[in-house]
Amino acid sequence: MLPSQDKPQLPLPAPDARAASEALTDAIRAEIAAHGWISFADYMRMALYTPGLGYYAGGAAKFGQGGDFVTAPELSPLFGACVAATLAPVLQALDRGEVLEFGAGTGQLAAQVLAELERLDCLPRRYLIVDVSAELAARQRATLAALVPHLLDRVQWLDRLPQRFAGCIFGNEVLDAIPCDLVYRDSAGALFERGVVWKDGFHWEDRLLAPGPLLSLASALELPPDYLTEIQPQMHGFVHSVADMLERGIALFVDYGFPASEYYHAQRNRGTLMAHYRHHSLNDPFFLPGLSDLTCHVDFSAVYSSADACGLQLEGYVSQAQYLLDAGLPERLAALPQAQYLSAASATHKLTSPAEMGELFKAIAFSRNLALPSLLPGFRAADDSYRL
Secondary structure: OOOHHHOOOOOOOOHHHHHHHHHHHHHHHHHHHHHOOEEHHHHHHHHHHOOOOOOOOOOOOOEOOOOOEOOHHHHOHHHHHHHHHHHHHHHHHOOOOEEEEEOOOOOHHHHHHHHHHHHOOOOOOEEEEEOOOHHHHHHHHHHHHHHOHHHHHHEEEEOOOOOOEEEEEEEEOOHHHOOOEEEEEOOOOOEEEEEEEEOOOEEEEEEEOOOOHHHHHHHHHOOOOOEEEEEOHHHHHHHHHHHHHEEEEEEEEEEEEEOHHHHOOOOOOEOOOEEEEOOEEEOOOOOOOOOOEEEOOEEHHHHHHHHHHOOOEEEEEEEHHHHHHHOOHHHHHHOOOHHHHHHHHHHHHHHHOOOOOOOOEEEEEEEEOOOOOOOOOOOOOOOOOOOO
């Protein structure tokens, strides 16, 4: 954790935002007082998803230049067009089917995907959005009304997953926001769970891992001594829920992370947990609860293992650069009018450069009961460079 004097000069929150953060801090303190100690996953869940106060469930600006980070759809509409290129052959094979997006952010990606699917003449029967934030859902509706008003009647917001689904499921930067547990192996080889206590502020406290799912997952990793990392048991539950409802179609996820061999490398001995506030990345997850995003990188090997155990078939796993290039990004860029080309080229560089988002971000897709005549766009150039 960065000590306060080492933090960069950060913008101060508005008084109402600070008051909301203090109210959330009091709620988390009360949870700690009731139990004496809470897991980091519980802290992260409350910090992100407490109704009206959590980062994703409150009213704080999150995306874009005025928020805390910029996602791929905010950089360029070409990103959404490439996603649509992946979805289109599946929708055609299913006689249009449906699309379900998790965590639709500002709605930019939904608008981009719908516009490109319309251009390709394969609009879904319905475009479903699952989002925990009523405030974000309102922003999504406003974005769609502004960008694709004639398609708004196809969009429906859900507060629960459908029991059965045929079509395309996707999420951009969704898996990294699933609460993670922190596990520490000490120098003697014992495994501890790192949790949160209150002592005139939030502090860490380790407890010996008790028998259960988290201990089983941690033991299977064979972590080196003096090693701290994140594990996402709730991610397995999320993948199981997606697999349970997917009768026919694909599930596509784009996020930042690594396969297990890189994720749990001996040199990554302090994990990947980060806080994001106003375009600053911080090592302090306790900074302004509810106003800072909390994320961990994704263990894509764990995602694959969970999906495979549920009977889903891997369609491909590639870097974001490989994915976008194979899904037609260069051709779409070249077709832009000259007035749009320079800004789009700059965004394309950020999306595909190994020094930016191109290598850290990965795309992974699974299918069930789907026989297509060729590989999915985005995954046709996959090679052995990216192994799970």
